[in-house]
Structure formats: C-alpha cells, structure tokens
Amino acid sequence: MKIKINGINLNYEKIGQGYPLIMLHGNNQSLKIYKKLARKLKRYFTIYLIDSRNHGKSDYSEEFSYEIMADDVKNFVEKLNLENPNIIGFSDGAIVATITEIKYPKTFNKMALLGINLSPRDILHKEYIKTKILSKIIKSKKIKLMLNEPNITAEELSKIKAKMLFVKAENDIFKEEMYEKIKKSCKDAKFLTITGHNHSSYINNEDIIYKDLLEFFYEGDINDNRSKWDKFKL
Structure with missing residues (x-):
C-alpha cells in the first residue's frame, strides 16, 4: 500500500492483529528483511512494515x-491514528525511531532498537574506512548518510521515557564504548547481545530474536498472566 507523507508516497504493508507495531529496516534495505519475523509477530500485533523514503517501493527524494525520515514516521503514526505504537528498528531504522522519539516525545510505547549507533564515530575504524571507500566508488546518498549522521547525544537519549531494548550482535560494527555510554544514559533500558552473529545476520530474514521481542513487548502481561506467556512459548 502507499500513503502520502511529507510530499512523497511511502510504501507499507499491514498485517496481523493486536497492538500496533511499526517495523523499520536498515540502510539500503527494504521491509522485506522482516518477512520471517513478521510472520510470527503478526499473531500478537497489527504490524506496519514501512519502506523508508529512498528505499524499496517508496518514493525517492x-x-x-x-x-x-523521523518526520515521515511521526506523520505516518498521525495519519493512521496509531495510538502510542511499539516500534522495532534495525540499524538506520533504530536511529530513525530514536530521533522520532527525541523530537516527538511519547510517540512510542516500547522501542526495540537493533544495531543502533549514536554517531559515525561509533563505527569501528576499519568499518568506517570501508564505508568511506564505498561512498567514493558508488556516490550513494544512503552511504554518505552513514558517514555524517546521526549525532545523538547521551543527554537526548537519557530523556526518552519510552521503554527501550537495545540489541547488538557479538560481532557488530560498533565500538564497545558506545554501549557503555548508552547503559549509563538509559539505566532502565534492557540490553541483549546475540552471540555468534554480525551486524545484520540475526535480523536479515531471520526470526532469531522473536521470543526476546515478545518477552520485552509483553513483559507486564507476562507477569500478570502466565498463561498468555505460555502461549507465546509454543
């Protein structure tokens, strides 16, 4: 489906039933990365899979x-009258989700932030050099974006009131100091490391963290209603 947002047409798919859940993909990807995970989550959520602008079947600008892109997401939420949805964002999607919540507090209920970085300086040196070389060869706006943005401060992060889950891979592309900074800024957040995986291998058409996400999103219900959690375990 297409929806007019900020002067462009955003492509999205709506599946499932239940509490609203937005899913945002990473740089140079599309909503297709979530197909396997979304097939399981749709039993418990009304899922909105979005192609970010300049990606997938959405318009290019x-x-x-x-x-x-954060403005796009905020306007998407408003246009579809989604009340305090949950969100899953991977890599660039996690950045967009975070900036949305910083600019527009209380947009989201719970935020699962997968493979996020706060600044280009958080990228491991060898990975940053690879990206810089690739940018010179391909001349892509998407790659250039990663070299210059985001610029999220620890103070901005600390002001987020939504419940947050930060997920990283054991062999991710970011410096460990960044995660320590996030832990100091977000004392009530939850953290998860996926062993044996790189930046995208646990999420790109995978459902490896399916149960972890359910446990995070339904934590209150699990404590109040054990039978509901037993159903999730099936």
Whole structure:
C-alpha cells in the first residue's frame, strides 16, 4: 500500500492483529528483511512494515536525512491514528525511531532498537574506512548518510521515557564504548547481545530474536498472566 507523507508516497504493508507495531529496516534495505519475523509477530500485533523514503517501493527524494525520515514516521503514526505504537528498528531504522522519539516525545510505547549507533564515530575504524571507500566508488546518498549522521547525544537519549531494548550482535560494527555510554544514559533500558552473529545476520530474514521481542513487548502481561506467556512459548 502507499500513503502520502511529507510530499512523497511511502510504501507499507499491514498485517496481523493486536497492538500496533511499526517495523523499520536498515540502510539500503527494504521491509522485506522482516518477512520471517513478521510472520510470527503478526499473531500478537497489527504490524506496519514501512519502506523508508529512498528505499524499496517508496518514493525517492532529494531531501534525505535521519531527521526527515523521523518526520515521515511521526506523520505516518498521525495519519493512521496509531495510538502510542511499539516500534522495532534495525540499524538506520533504530536511529530513525530514536530521533522520532527525541523530537516527538511519547510517540512510542516500547522501542526495540537493533544495531543502533549514536554517531559515525561509533563505527569501528576499519568499518568506517570501508564505508568511506564505498561512498567514493558508488556516490550513494544512503552511504554518505552513514558517514555524517546521526549525532545523538547521551543527554537526548537519557530523556526518552519510552521503554527501550537495545540489541547488538557479538560481532557488530560498533565500538564497545558506545554501549557503555548508552547503559549509563538509559539505566532502565534492557540490553541483549546475540552471540555468534554480525551486524545484520540475526535480523536479515531471520526470526532469531522473536521470543526476546515478545518477552520485552509483553513483559507486564507476562507477569500478570502466565498463561498468555505460555502461549507465546509454543
């Protein structure tokens, strides 16, 4: 489906039933990365899989930044009258989700932030150099974006009131100091490390963290209603 947002057409798919859940993909990807995970989650959520602008089947525009994509998400939520949805964001999607909540507090209920970085300086040196070389060869706006943005401060992160789950891979592309900074800024957040995986291998058409996500999103219900959690375990 297509929806007119901020002067462009955003492509999205709506599946499932239950509490609203938005899913945002990473750089140079599309909503297709979530197909396997979404097939399981749709039993418990009404899922909105979105192709970010300049990705997938959404329109392409000259204007392109994480803040613009955050505005897209906020307007998407408003246009569809989604009340305090949950969100899953991977990599760029996690950045967009975070900036949305910083700019527009109380947009989200719970946020699962997978493979996020707060700044290009958080990227491991060898990975940053690879990205820089690739940018010179391909001349892509998407790659250039990663070299210049985001610029999220620890103070901005600490002001987020939504419940947050931070997920990283054991062999991720970011410096460990960044995660320590996040832990100090977000004392009530939950953290999960996926062993044996790289930046995208646990999420790209995978459902490896399916149960972890359910436990996070339904934590209160699990404590109040054990039978509901037993159903999730099936």
